[in-house]
Each structure stands twice: as C-alpha cells, then as structure tokens.
Amino acid sequence: MNSVWELANPHLRDLAVYEPGKPIEETARELGSDAGSIIKLASNENPLGASPAALAAMRAALDQAHLYPDGGGYYLREALAAKLGVERANIILGSGSNEIIEFLGHAFLLAGDDVVTSEHAFIAYKLVAAGFGARTIEVPSPDLRHHLDAMSAAITPRTRLVFIANPNNPTGTLLEQTQIDSFMRALPERITVVFDEAYFEYVDGPPDVLKYVHAGRHVIVLRTFSKMHGLANLRIGYGIAPPELIQVLQKTRQPFNVSGIAQAAALAALGDKSHQEKTKRITDQGRTFLQHGFSEMDLPFVPSAGNFVLVRVGDSAAVFRALLARKIIVRALKGYHLPEWVRISVGTMEQNRRCLSALREVIDRAAT
Numbered sequence: 001m002n003s004v005w006e007l008a009n010p011h012l013r014d015l016a017v018y019e020p021g022k023p024i025e026e027t028a029r030e031l032g033s034d035a036g037s038i039i040k041l042a043s044n045e046n047p048l049g050a051s052p053a054a055l056a057a058m059r060a061a062l063d064q065a066h067l068y069p070d071g072g073g074y075y076l077r078e079a080l081a082a083k084l085g086v087e088r089a090n091i092i093l094g095s096g097s098n099e100i101i102e103f104l105g106h107a108f109l110l111a112g113d114d115v116v117t118s119e120h121a122f123i124a125y126k127l128v129a130a131g132f133g134a135r136t137i138e139v140p141s142p143d144l145r146h147h148l149d150a151m152s153a154a155i156t157p158r159t160r161l162v163f164i165a166n167p168n169n170p171t172g173t174l175l176e177q178t179q180i181d182s183f184m185r186a187l188p189e190r191i192t193v194v195f196d197e198a199y200f201e202y203v204d205g206p207p208d209v210l211k212y213v214h215a216g217r218h219v220i221v222l223r224t225f226s227k228m229h230g231l232a233n234l235r236i237g238y239g240i241a242p243p244e245l246i247q248v249l250q251k252t253r254q255p256f257n258v259s260g261i262a263q264a265a266a267l268a269a270l271g272d273k274s275h276q277e278k279t280k281r282i283t284d285q286g287r288t289f290l291q292h293g294f295s296e297m298d299l300p301f302v303p304s305a306g307n308f309v310l311v312r313v314g315d316s317a318a319v320f321r322a323l324l325a326r327k328i329i330v331r332a333l334k335g336y337h338l339p340e341w342v343r344i345s346v347g348t349m350e351q352n353r354r355c356l357s358a359l360r361e362v363i364d365r366a367a368t
C-alpha cells in the first residue's frame with residue numbers, strides 16, 4: 001500500500017512543523033516541582049494576565065456557550081473601527097492574527113508563487129507560504145534588521161505578498177516611517193504588503209501604516225489580542241485593510257472562526273485602558289532592567305521595541321536547558337537560524353530578577 005505521504009500534497013512532505021514548547025505542567029512534572037513555580041518567558045505573553053474586565057466578560061459569555069457566535073463579529077469590529085478611525089468594512093477577525101496570514105495564503109498564493117520577507121522574520125509567513133506550495137524569498141539580514149531596499153530588489157514577477165513584521169519577532173527591531181515610506185513609493189502596485197504589528201501597543205511613536213489603508217493601497221495591517229491584551233489562549237486577532245481586500249479575505253474565512261467568548265474578552269480588553277497602561281509600564285521597566293543586566297554580563301543583545309529581548313548567549317540549546325533546570329523557560333532560536341541567541345520575554349520584575357540571576361549562574365558556569 002502507498003504511504004499516505006505519497007498521496008498527500010507533495011509540498012507537505014518537506015514542510016517544517018512549528019514546534020511549540022511542552023505544556024508547563026509536563027515540564028514541572030519532569031523537574032519534580034509544581035507548575036506555579038515555573039517562569040515562562042518564552043512566548044511574549046502578558047505576565048499580568050488578561051484584564052479583569054476581560055475575565056468578567058468571558059465569564060458572562062459562558063452562558064451563551066451552546067449558541068454559535070456572531071460570525072460577523074459585529075460589536076468588536078465596530079469598536080475597533082471607532083478606535084482606529086476606520087469603518088467596520090475595513091476589519092476582519094481571525095482566530096489569532098496567524099489565521100489571517102493563512103487567509104492571505106488562500107487568497108493570493110498558488111504553487112510556484114513567491115513571497116518576500118526578511119531573514120529572521122516571524123516564522124509563520126514561511127510556514128503558510130510552504131503550505132500553499134509557494135516559495136519564500138528571505139532577504140539577508142546580517143545585522144538582524146529588515147532591509148527594505150533589498151526586499152524591494154528581491155521582488156520577482158511571481159511575487160504576490162511581502163511580509164514585514166514591525167517590530168519584528170524574534171529580533172525586536174523597528175522600522176521607521178521614512179524607511180517604510182520610501183519602500184511603499186517604490187513598490188509595484190500589484191504587490192500586497194502585510195504589515196504585522198503584533199507588538200504595536202508596546203511601541204513608543206510607532207510609524208503610521210494605516211495611511212496606506214486609507215489611501216486604498218493593497219496593504220493589510222495585522223494586530224492581535226495575544227500580546228499586550230493578554231488573551232493568547234483565546235485566539236483572536238484582526239486585520240485592517242481597504243474594504244475590497246477585506247471582502248476577498250472574508251471569502252476564505254470559515255463562518256464561525258472566532259468564538260463568542262473570545263469576542264467578548266477582546267471587546268472588554270479594548271476598553272480597559274488602565275490594564276494596557278499598567279502592562280506598558282511594567283514592560284518598559286522590565287525591558288530596561290533586562291537589557292541593563294545583559295550589558296553587565298557582556299552579552300550582546302538587540303535593543304527591542306517589543307516585550308522581549310534577543311540576547312546572544314553562545315550555545316543557546318545548552319543555556320536553554322540550564323535555565324530550564326532552574327525553572328525558567330526561554331526560547332532558543334535554532335529554527336530561526338540564530339543558534340547562539342535566545343529570546344527572553346519581559347516578565348514581572350520578580351520574574352525578570354530571577355531570570356537574570358539564573359542566567360548569571362549559567363553563564364559563569366560556562367565561562368569557568
């Protein structure tokens with residue numbers, strides 16, 4: 001009998017699978033400790049948790065658990081539109097912003113097409129592209145920054161999508177307005193540009209790319225409730241684009257892709273300014289603290305605009321394991337071709353302190 005791999009679409013055979021970390025409970029069991037004592041700084045989540053208002057809204061929404069959700073996402077899209085100064089028709093909801101990356105694949109990619117992005121960019125772009133049999137052109141980034149001129153130059157006749165994560169994950173680097181504007185001036189109109197702004201809320205003075213949506217360019221801006229808003233488990237994100245592009249993407253979407261509980265939580269989180277401000281404050285303080293600590297240890301790091309820092313530790317797999325033994329989970333970045341680096345999310349000050357002192361022990365030990 002044929003292997004089912006021979007029957008399945010050929011491009012799936014070589015497709016790398018995104019490897020999430022083990023459940024915290026399993027890690028705790030292996031270390032012989034309880035899950036509460038483990039510090040997870042691996043996925044850029046909000047260490048304060050969800051906003052209390054979002055938690056209350058979720059509890060209230062449980063009464064409707066037996067009913068299908070509002071598939072049109074009416075109230076949330078309305079609230080987002082009002083906040084952003086666009087129309088509801090400019091917004092699409094996804095089961096995480098990652099699902100919208102997949103909508104873009106369905107809408108624009110056929111086997112043999114090209115996608116352009118930067119080396120060390122968020123890995124979801126290339127996984128989705130590969131899933132549609134498209135090739136990803138990764139523009140070199142020796143200094144870990146996005147090079148928009150080189151990305152322009154890398155565009156081929158078969159290029160359909162350009163992905164720009166700003167700030168980028170895992171590097172934390174931010175592109176400035178002037179760089180984006182000159183890229184957009186040179187860009188052929190047939191190309192659709194995706195600005196992934198998952199960390200938008202953490203950035204001081206972020207560049208304005210919504211102006212390209214207003215101008216009717218083929219641009220979509222992705223944002224999420226997973227990071228600043230502390231709702232990663234709920235799977236909810238959104239895209240902002242000209243109405244016609246949203247209509248195209250709506251055709252690729254399953255009717256009930258976002259749960260009512262997630263919609264209720266997101267709506268409440270959006271209105272909870274004080275939780276957002278508190279999160280921003282502890283993140284700014286924590287990032288400064290971590291970066292200062294890395295400097296003291298003479299560890300090179302990339303100054304970050306997000307709620308995480310990329311730091312060069314040498315053998316990152318060994319450092320990952322040594323930190324894990326000290327009950328701290330960080331992200332090693334072999335999958336990103338950054339084998340000497342780990343990415344550490346900013347936690348609470350208590351978590352940041354424990355992380356730095358564990359890292360000091362680990363680095364000292366490696367040096368002696």
Ligand SMILES: *Cc1c(COP(=O)(O)O)cnc(C)c1O
Pocket residue numbers: 044095096097098099122165168169196198223224225226227232235236237
């Ligand atoms: C975390 C992250 C996302 C968010 O994904 P969700 O599916 O919304 O949880 C998107 N893009 C980047 C660059 C990220 O780091």
